[in-house]
Structures are given as structure tokens and as C-alpha cells.
Amino acid sequence: MWIPAGVPPHREIDQDPGAEARYEMVELTVAGDERFAASRIEIDREGPSFMADTLRELHSRSPDDELVLLLGGDQASTLGSWNEPEEIFNLATVAVVERTGFKREAIGLKLSGLLRGDRRLRFFEMPRVDVSSSLIRRRASSGLPIRYLVTDRVANFIGAQSLYGASVPVPVEAGE
DSSP states (O other), X not given: OBOOOSSOSSOXXXXXXXXXXXXXXXXXXXXXXXXXXXXOHHHHSOSOOOHHHHHHHHHHHOTTSOOEEEEEHHHHTTGGGSSSHHHHHHHOEEEEEOBTTBOHHHHHHHXXXXXXXXXXXXXXXXXXXOOOHHHHHHHHHTTOOOBTTBOHHHHHHHHHXXXXXXXXXXXXXXXX
8 A cells, every 4th residue: 555645744845746746646656556556544634644643544444454564764764753653563564675874783773662572673675776756856857857767657747747846847758
């Protein structure tokens, strides 16, 4: 389940196109792949999009489902400053992939105070893909191609809407 934040509580998004546009991009990303779904759970809930609230709601909807929160190492290292971090670990397994500058040993040390009892922190391996939302926004605002950094559908949407400060549609070759 892909869940765009309704009101991000920890940071402002540069040139944020708004929750509805972010949700549209998530829908375009997962379209056609039955393994994935987009959810409006955080957009439809008022107030800041706190992960503990989202996990509580998901758990109440399907109490027998195992919840796994996927995070990059950069976000996982800040988990201790999130709203109700203990509750996040009580409701879900936190699965983390290392990112440049954020290694598992350092993340584990940073979160060690939260890891008591059956609280779950797991690390997983995946091919390194150094693509970030800030890179995509920066390239879009400079009029540079973003194809292969996002799906063609999302690149076309960003271009058509001139999102992220792009003064002209973002170049993308014909695709999907």
C-alpha cells in the first residue's frame, strides 16, 4: 500500500503541489500492478499525517494483518523524533534499507532505546538506486528530463501540470 502524506508533520516539501497531486502521482505509479494500491488514508484524515495514527487505523481495519513499514535509512534514523515512535514499533515491523551515510549499525544504535521486548526492526537488502524526491523536483524545475527516475505516466503528469516550479512542461519522450 502506497500512502502519500496528507499534511507532512516533519518538513515542508519544496514547491509542494498539494496532497491531491501527490496522490494522483502515486495512483499513476501503481496503476496496472495488482500487487500495489494507493491509499488516501492520510489525505482524508484531518491534521498532521502521523504514522502512528495511520498504523492504528490500518490495524483497526484489519487486525490480523501484519503491518510492515518500509523506510530508507535516512528516515529510519529520525524515527525517535516522530510522534509516538514506540507505538509505531508496537503496531508494525519497521523494515529499513541502508542509504548513503545511513548504515544499519548507526541506525540500530540510534533506535536502541525504542527496541524493547518484541519491537521489531529489520534491515533488508535491495539494489542501490540513488533517486530521491529532491533530485526529481530539482531536475523538473530546471527543465531536465526525469524519465527513468519516475514512471512515464508520472513524468507526463509532472510535465503537463508544470509541477515543482517547472516553467515549461518537463521533457519526456512518448511512453506508456
